[in-house]
Amino acid sequence: MARKRRRPDPVGxxxxxxxxxxxxxxxLIYFIVTxxxxxxxxxxxxxxxxxxxxxxxxxxxxxxxxxxxxxxxYTVNDVPATPERLDEALAKVASxxxxxxxxxxxxxVSEHGQLVKALxxxxxxxxxxxxxxxxxx
Amino acid sequence: MKKQYPDxxxxxxxxxxxxxxxIIFFVTxxxxxxxxNETNVRMALAPNGPVEETKDPRTVTVDVIAxxxxxxxxxxxxxxxxxxxxxxxxxxxxxxxxxxxxxxLTTKHEAIKRVMDLCGKAGxxxxxxxxxxxxx
Numbered sequence: 001m002a003r004k005r006r007r008p009d010p011v012g013x014x015x016x017x018x019x020x021x022x023x024x025x026x027x028l029i030y031f032i033v034t035x036x037x038x039x040x041x042x043x044x045x046x047x048x049x050x051x052x053x054x055x056x057x058x059x060x061x062x063x064x065x066x067x068x069x070x071x072x073x074y075t076v077n078d079v080p081a082t083p084e085r086l087d088e089a090l091a092k093v094a095s096x097x098x099x100x101x102x103x104x105x106x107x108x109v110s111e112h113g114q115l116v117k118a119l120x121x122x123x124x125x126x127x128x129x130x131x132x133x134x135x136x137x
Numbered sequence: 138m139k140k141q142y143p144d145x146x147x148x149x150x151x152x153x154x155x156x157x158x159x160i161i162f163f164v165t166x167x168x169x170x171x172x173x174n175e176t177n178v179r180m181a182l183a184p185n186g187p188v189e190e191t192k193d194p195r196t197v198t199v200d201v202i203a204x205x206x207x208x209x210x211x212x213x214x215x216x217x218x219x220x221x222x223x224x225x226x227x228x229x230x231x232x233x234x235x236x237x238x239x240x241x242l243t244t245k246h247e248a249i250k251r252v253m254d255l256c257g258k259a260g261x262x263x264x265x266x267x268x269x270x271x272x273x
Contacts, residue, residue: 015147027160037273042186043237043265048253069246106246112201113242115249116181116268124185134250134266 018106046132065093069106069115087121094125101129108134174198180241183268195230196237197223203241205248216255223259232260239267
């Protein structure tokens, strides 16, 4: 490039850093302000029995664990339970057989958050075979 | 280098040009990727949920907002429209196409049930519920 002149003039070779650093700071501030942290999303798998199956709801096979999700709480095998109690019951089921099918019956008026909470407890205890059935009431 | 060529100036302009091109490229593409997943839905927390493995590219994400309306990418759909979409998904991508239902935590189960029933009617059986593993 500049081979022609060999004057000992280091001043001319000075690179002006100030505007570059200014711009970099502007960019840094812009990104820090605009960045939106991304939530970690998880997907909870469920099995949905075909709605047109002709099995009556009251003749459940005995090896199913029934969890009910209602507007005001949960039930385990038709016994009302707190979330803590549900967790304990699921842990007990999982310790016997983690492949056990859990049938979750959800009331139509319950909030979706409650179902997710129940599914979360199932995932916590390693239960994977989850069947979600919607109750008509 | 300074000793050998005291007058040599490094031309920064093309370098900065390239850096700006890269910045603009990444800013625009990152926003595009986020747009598809943007939602007003407040998901319930499920800290014990499984870690999301590689996402199936066929996944259909259906949002159910708090008042029970069904949305895909922020567009409100009627049940008939959703059924058409799910049915087309089944025809083009097969029965194992996953449907992710992203329900608001206050949505009544009725609304979720409607989406699940439509999935069943369309022949899609792989239903998953999206939840927040970790809130950022």
